[in-house]
Amino acid sequence: MNAKKYKAFPAIPIENRTWPSKRITKAPIWCSVDLRDGNQALIDPMGIETKLAFFELLVKLGFKEVEIGFPSASDTEYDFIRRLIDENRIPSDVTIQVLCQAREKLVKRTMECIKGAPSVIFHIYNSTSPAQRKYTFNKSKEEIIKIAVDGVKCIKECMKDLSEEDRKKIRLEYSPESYSMTEIDYAIEICEAVGNEWGWSKENKIIFNLPTTVECYTPNVYADSIEYFASKISHRDCVIISTHCHNDRGTGVASCELGLLAGADRVEGCLFGNGERTGNLDIVTVALNMFSEGVDPELDFSNLPDIADAYQEYTKMEINPRSPYAGGLAYTALSGGHQDAIAKGFAARAKMPEDAIWDVPYLLIDPHDIGRKYEGIIRINSQSGKGGASFILEHNYGYAIPKAMQPAIGDLIKAKSDAAQRELQPEEILKFFEEQWLGKKRPLEVLDLASTQLEGHDESEHVSTRGVVNYNGVKFSIGGKGNGPLDSFVSALAGTPVPAFNITAFHEHSVGQGSDTYAVAYVQITMEDGKSKWGVGKSSNVGKAGVAAVISALNQ
Structure with a gap:
């Protein structure tokens, strides 16, 4: 393993950071990307009917923003979105989100697909990291900014054909994809250009989604980048800062939580962390982490087993038994x-x-x-x-x-x-x-036993017991008196070869209800050599339960 081929990503040039002393005190804006980012990561992507059922589940859980697809990518995606719109399946308080690359042909196709939707977030992106600029696009920083700005221009041009009312239904989200590997000041520069082209508005805030497309540094660095971005972006009051964390280093949840401390307003993720490679952020975990500290996550996971079953049915993915909250072993103790x-x-x-x-x-x-x-x-x-x-x-x-x-x-x-x-x-x-403790018949077994209440005797001897026992294969007739069925039975055993003992602990309680109620007795006996044994007896008669417990102890 040659560690010299890797290097740490640079720190964020932030001073006097404030996020470490903050706490999460309210739920963020949640956006599920299960139907798009999660779906594209499945070996067998979901069909339309499955996606419809999944969408209904997400709405039921309380998501108000759902990224439903990439309509320009395939007919299945396009047809699914049209089904949602044409069949009035989108609640009035839910905003659908569609993803599109910043390319004219794809933007036009997407705009055509979302006609008639009650509320839409138009999500465009282009990759911005040095490696993507060099290897994928072979373009300069300025050319990459132009791609993003031209995408916004195209959206605005297509919106000219819409009515004033329909234009108001569309909001913009922009992602500098590979943000986590992009120079922070350049990420801000490209977002500024997008915001200037779209127009800044407090009433219709632009969403800047800042993804750890590849999680490449520790969560505190991501938090630094969010706080730095929030302090440098102009028109902060016209901006919603969104996180979109992946889990390549296994700390996607931590990156999201620290990002919220640093000023992010919104969270994109998937149920149970589905997504490319090691997955997207697990929204269930983040939400229930908030819940565990007394913060209402504003998502309903009160029936998590059914949600987990539905997720596994729709995605054909399995939830690891050690997953937080939902895993089969999450509430299991073996130690x-x-x-x-x-x-x-x-x-x-x-x-x-x-x-x-x-x-x-x-x-x-x-x-x-x-x-x-x-x-x-x-x-x-x-x-x-x-x-x-x-x-x-x-x-x-x-x-x-x-x-x-x-x-x-x-x-x-x-x-x-x-x-x-x-x-x-x-x-x-x-x-x-x-x-x-209840099934052993050797060495002592009771063959016949009867207890009689005696009148006119002192309290120490008011019950008489007579019977027959089998001890080590030999029958013995027994008889004795005592202050109760248990005491008189112990007294009756004195005339047999059963070793001498004392009752040193006795407990009893009932089990069941009504006619099915039983008495359960627990007896500890101590033998002459000082050794102790426990026995358990169960009977519909309280006195007999105690006797059975003594027999059980002697048979250990």
Whole structure:
């Protein structure tokens, strides 16, 4: 790897920058480019019907500006846009955006396509970087500026045929493509020329879109360029500064966020970061990052799973399971320490008001806010800790495992996962738990048992228990008295070879509702040698659940 063939891009000559101390406090103007920039990056571009469905999704999410295509590029693009217009599919508060190179023939074709649209952003561009000027166009700086200005002139000429009302419906966006690799003062110079030709207006602001067409430096340099541009461009109050970040260095989201701090007003991007090479900016991530800090993004991602499913259906692209917010593993904890902290956080939150500030460990936002479910938050493998399996048992199946018993369950489930060499599903965790603590019949099994309430006895002996047990294959008749069914059963075992023990912890709760309610008891017994064992019992009778828990403990 020869690093000497590369060099750092120059810094922006900015002094006294202000963006590092700022915060994002409101949503920008969002523009989805899924149907154009995202679509051109697909192996199999979307057909008209799919694009219509995608457009409806974007409108439903709250986008007020949508770049819908490049009408001069193909008949499919042209016909799709005409369908939107002719079938009145564009809401009155939504502006469509069309892309066009700054060339007369293409501008005329595009202008023809958008006739009748309620509101249009006419987006023209030409590439401006030294490499593009040298290799692609073989033109000077002045000639590249002329291309941009001539494109604006052509748009204005074509608009002469429109009515006064229709002319007011068209706004201009200009992109110095490859802005990120263009000398900053030259980028400003070409934008000035475009603005002078189009005309500066506070009522109909020109959009200067400043793309990291190739992300080639750290996000702070992009932010410097935005602040520098905003401070140098004339008629700043007549300009909307737009970001259009790509992700070649993996920091597209950071570049966008820092660009907003630096004064950008508008964001172009795609759902889930679709786009050329490593993708465009992921609008979902930027919007939900704002949401996580209490800023309304003004986009509705409250049902993110359905949005993700639709996106994957339309684009045939997959969302990485580690993607922020939408990834299948975004709310999954495999580490034992993480699992334990999440479980405790949820337990504490259950006692708080619904609008309490969110602070559950390891979870940036409440998954419920974006339509995710809690069931999949903790998943279990051989690296999971004591709390993970217990969390699954409680939240999926109602077993409120005592904290002191959780290590025993954690050890069992980790051993099972290690043996299987894979993650365990919740139903497997339940199966192993119930096999270990509810299903064992040896060495002690109750064959017959009855308890009787005694009258006229002191409180220490008001229940009598009689029955038959099988211990290590031998039947024993038992009998005893105590202050309840559990105490009298323990007393009755004294006449058998069952080792002596004391009950050192007891917990119980109910599971289910109505006629399906069961009592669940958890008992810790301590043997004469000091070793402790846990048992679990489940019964429709509270007393029997405790007895079953003692038997379960003795069978461990």
